[in-house]
Amino acid sequence: MSISTTLSSINQITKEITRLEKALLDETKKEADITKKINSTKKSITKNTSVSTVNSKLGQIERYENDLVKTLNKKTDITKKIAQKREKLNSLNQKLQKEEQVESKRRQKEQEKVQKNYENRIDELTAQLKNNVSSNISEVGINTLDETLFEEKYDVFISHASEDKESFVRELADTLMKDYNIKVWYDEFSIKWGDSLRKSIDKGLKSSKFGIVIISKSFIKKGWTNYELDGLFQKEMTYGKTILPIWHDITKDEVQDFSPSLAGRKALNTSMYTIKEIAEELKNILDE
Template sequence: MSISSLQQKEKSLLNDISRLERTLASEQKKSSDADKKIADSKTAISRSKVASTIRSKQRTIESETKKSVSAKSKVANISGKIAKKRKELGDTQVKLSKVRTEESEKFQKDLKRSYDKQITKMRQIQNEEIKVVQSEILNDPSLNDKEYDIFISYASEDSEYVDKLEKSFKNANFSVWIDKSNIGWGQSIRQSIDNGLAKSKFELIVLSSKYIQKHWTGYELDGILNKESSTGRQMVLPLWHNVTKDEIDKKSPSLSNRLALDTRFNS
């Protein structure tokens, strides 16, 4: 049965049980009232010596006894029906719970399939973009005199991830400019950054929630975008790291519309 059919059956059973319980309460009251009248009549008989009164009370006892027996019979019958309905309700609710679980599991599987398709499509787009960038590097003679392949701009809070990223680049024989390795003790941070940007082919920006909030990363980003604007060549390689599009839209609209790699999907 479908969820809607089981829900309708559950509702119907609950209504039936509620109606039977009201009827049961009514019959129990009739039985109780009859038993009280019987007890009162017996007390009156024991105290009275008037024959007519005794006969009247005896008739009352006979009448109320019939009412009490009838009411108790109905109570027993209704109680049986309620027990049967409650069992049926329990079975229905078990089935309903099972069907809901199956529907939820199916929904989760469908959602995962849809998500996997989106990820696959996104990776295909990103891989094509990487090929374009690689082609530009190989065919652009103006990049031959650059000392560094990649300038990594990041927030210090993301150092753990960036350390792994730097190591991977170097293992792949890329030369990397990064502040912790290229800014010496006592050197001007601003001049070192400007020098690193001038000597780098591409600027990889590790965009995170922390990145878009900090002063120095903002300075680096301004320098990177200015350099790209002045050369007329794509230089920015955005990498989203634990950040949402809404955050980037608010802080850097110029980057939000660029195709970026995402660390959730790309190792």
């Protein structure tokens, strides 16, 4: 039985218990009403009451007492059913607890697997970066390498999904450049007609001090964004802090599922920070 099925059973039994408790309350009120009628009828019999009237009232009392017995039997039956339902509810709650523990262990194993895959990927990227650096050194010499590979022409590279341009990214890039004089690599401004997309992105990644990563639902589904993110991770492994994450219309659980390492970093959230506040934060980092 799955957690959702168990929860459904718990909700159903809880509703049944509520219904039975209401029925028990109704029978309790009925019991009180019948008892009141019996006592009232008994009090109405006095020394001056005629024999025929006494017999009539005694017959009425007998009928009330029969109704009272039926009500007490119903109460006993309902009480028994409530006890059975509560016992079953307790059993289901224990079952739910065990199922949740199993599910928690399963998720933990999946997270550990994701983390392991991520660490392996970082190792692969690190080895690839070292090979690339060695190759560049052998081909162009250390002096040329200093001028080309490590030259920083941009303050920040913006990695994003195209679906987020209208809602956030384009305005962020405009604000950083026009209002804060920050040099930004942004595809709409930096890639010219006829340029190689991959080469332009590689050049932008190598030539930027930091990489702003706009993590959104669209971002985590894209191939290009993952390519850019791998490049930023490569650079960070060599030069230190490079990636500056921004969460845009996405939850922590969704980021966690995509990349545990990114979920563990301090990020700015567009639901809490305005574009101006984000720009101020970046400006402070660049001024350090």
